[in-house]
Amino acid sequence: MVAALVGDPARANMLTALMNGRALTASELAQxxxxxxxxASSHLSKLEAGGLVxxxxxxxxxxYRLTDDDVAGVLEGLAGLAARTGHMRVRTGPKDPALRRARICYDHLAGDLGVQMLDTMRDRNLVRQKKQEIELTAEGERFLAKHLQISPEMLAHPRRPVCKACLDWSERRHHLAGTLGAAMMQRFNELKWAARDATPGSRVVNFTRTGEKQFATLFGNGKD
Amino acid sequence: MVAALVGDPARANMLTALMNGRALTASELAQxxxxxxxxASSHLSKLEAGGLVxxxxxxxxxxYRLTDDDVAGVLEGLAGLAARTGHMRVRTGPKDPALRRARICYDHLAGDLGVQMLDTMRDRNLVRQKKQEIELTAEGERFLAKHLQISPEMLAHPRRPVCKACLDWSERRHHLAGTLGAAMMQRFNELKWAARDATPGSRVVNFTRTGEKQFATLFGNGKD
DNA sequence: ACAATGCTTCGGCTACCATCGAAGCATGAA
DNA sequence: TTCATGCTTCGATGGTAGCCGAAGCATTGT
Incomplete structure (x- = not known):
């Protein structure tokens, strides 16, 4: 039975770690x-036999990676049911402080800095947020063009929304996803403000000294 | 954790017995x-605490009855995953033939007719499907406008996709979800082609005589 | 009042399975 | 070859949870 596989806490944690769609090694999943x-080895062979990974x-x-979107969908459904009853997962987020501060979620910035960025953008009326729906304002467009050389037409995509609120794993608050979130992360890379950690499979994002400074100027909240 | 609740074979059998939407007594479920x-009493109190029943x-x-259609939907998803690996539960699907033929999954049509509908739409190039991704074609838009008075702007939604493949519990193949799946089901209702069964909690969808005829004209595969 | 039915609680038993230490196998590096 | 790393297999242990018998409430019927 598939549900029994997901039922075990250790396996559930592994699957949760794989929910971002990236593949992780056996040892990473063990950790x-x-x-x-x-x-972990025993668990993983069971998950594979069950067709989940x-x-x-x-x-x-x-x-190891999730088999396909059907699996991810069912896992999301389960998480949704769990959320309703307040019977949330015990294990809340990553222990690694670097991972907690800045990391990749799909293709955009997550972690403390990611949440901070969206907060500031909201405060300064660069975006308007209603629940999970986010809209880029005219002021926001000017800001992006001026400081990050990002134009609206770069963000157009047939199926993917420009802005999207993505629930942050460690912070439990929203950060910015969508084509804009991806474009900004890419720009940070190109400007050498930040780069994904070199260790293969790691989702940590390291900021350079100047990058940290520039980021703080644009999106800082005065707490650092 | 919700999955652990569904994972136990005894509980899974109870939940499966409840999948037709009717309420059953504790002793019936025990049997x-x-x-x-x-x-059974112990299991049922756990299921209730977990918000599943x-x-x-x-x-x-x-x-006892399933809490709502969301629960039923997740259970369908799990059954779908289980079906793929051949790691089937002994009890494969709904015994009730009416439930097997046409039922509600969240808010769209599932069962034999639901799968048949997507099959036909794919065959006639009304939609294009790549894995779990489905796209409405220009031909499809014309078809919907002409025969069901459904326009593209009715289907726009900030977060929910227009088309989505949903794994069918009984048929083990995809049927059509998303805003289009929901809109079509709603239209069937309005046209009095079909309606959810009157018995409270039932997920069976009954087609009227004319409804069956019209549906077959649009989406029939010649097998009925 | 008494009995019958439907279900729950309690206590103890048992089986399963997650877990880890130790050892083994494979790949890659020196 | 020799060593190191990444992962698996084996064997033993322990905790947990499903399970049932017996007894206890609650509701209904006579």
């Missing part, structure tokens, strides 16, 4: 779940 | 699951 590699061998690493 | 009443007291009987 996510807070168990030893040999226990796929395995890709690469050298001496073994990368 | 369905093949366990004694006292064990609702209790209605009536005399010395206690009727």
């Amino acid at each position: 996510e779940a807070g168990i030893t590699p040999q226990t 796929e395995l890709e061998k690469q050298g001496r690493h073994r990368y | 369905e699951a093949g366990i004694t009443p006292q064990t 609702e209790l209605e007291k009536q005399g010395r009987h206690r009727y």
Whole structure:
């Protein structure tokens, strides 16, 4: 039974870690779940047998990812049901402080800095947010063009929205997703303000000294 | 954790027995699951605490039913995943043939007719499907406007996609979800082609005689 | 009042399975 | 070859949860 697989806390933590769509190695997943590699190995083979995850061998690493969107969808549904009853997950977020501060979520900035960025943009009327819906204002467009050289036509996409609120894993508050969130992250990269950590599979985003400074100028909240 | 609740075989059997939307007594559920009443009692209180089932007291009987369509939807999703790997539950799908033929999944049409509808729409190039992603074609827009008076702007929604593939519980194939799936179901209702069964909580969808005829004209596969 | 039905609570048993230490296998590096 | 890393398999242990018998409430019927 599939549900029994998801039912175990250790396996549920692994699956949650895979929910961002990226593939993780067995050891990374073991650490996510807070168990030893040999226990994780047992769990992962069960998840694979159950068709929930796929395995890709690469050298001496073994990368696991969710099989497809159907699996992710069902997991989201389960999370939704769990959320209604307040029976939320015990394990709240990443322990790693660097991961907590700034990381990649799909293709945009998440973590403390990601939440801070959206907060500031909202405060300064660069975007308007109603629940999970976010709209870019005219003021916001001017701001993006001036400071980050991002134009509206760069953000157009047939199916993906420009702005989207994405619930932050560690902060439990929204950060900015959508084509704008992706474009901004890409721009940070190009400007050498920030870069994904070199260690393969890591989702940590490291800011350079000047990048940190510039980011604070644009989106700082005075707390750092 | 919700998944752990569904994971236990005895509880899973009870939930499956409730999938047709009708309420059953504790003893009936005990029999369905093949366990004694006292064990069933323990399970049922857990399911209730987890928000999966609702209790209605009536005399010395206690009727349990699934909390709402969201729960049913997630259970369908789980059953769908289980079906793919051949790791089927012993009890495969709804026994009730009416439920198997046409039922509500969240807010759209599921069951044999739901799968058939998407099949036909795909065959006639009304939609294009790539894995779980479905796109409405220009031909599809014309078709919807002509035969069901559904216009594209009726389908726009900030967060919900217009088309989405949803894995069907009984058929193990995709049917059409998203705002289009919902709009079509609503239109069937308005046109008096079909209606949800009157018995409270039932997810069965009954087609009228003319409705069946019209539906077959638009989406029939020649097998009926 | 008494009995019958439907369901729950309590206590103890048992089986399953997650977990980890130790050892083994594979890949890659020196 | 030799060593290091990443992961798996084996074996033993322990905790948890499903399970049922017996007894206890509650509701209904006579």
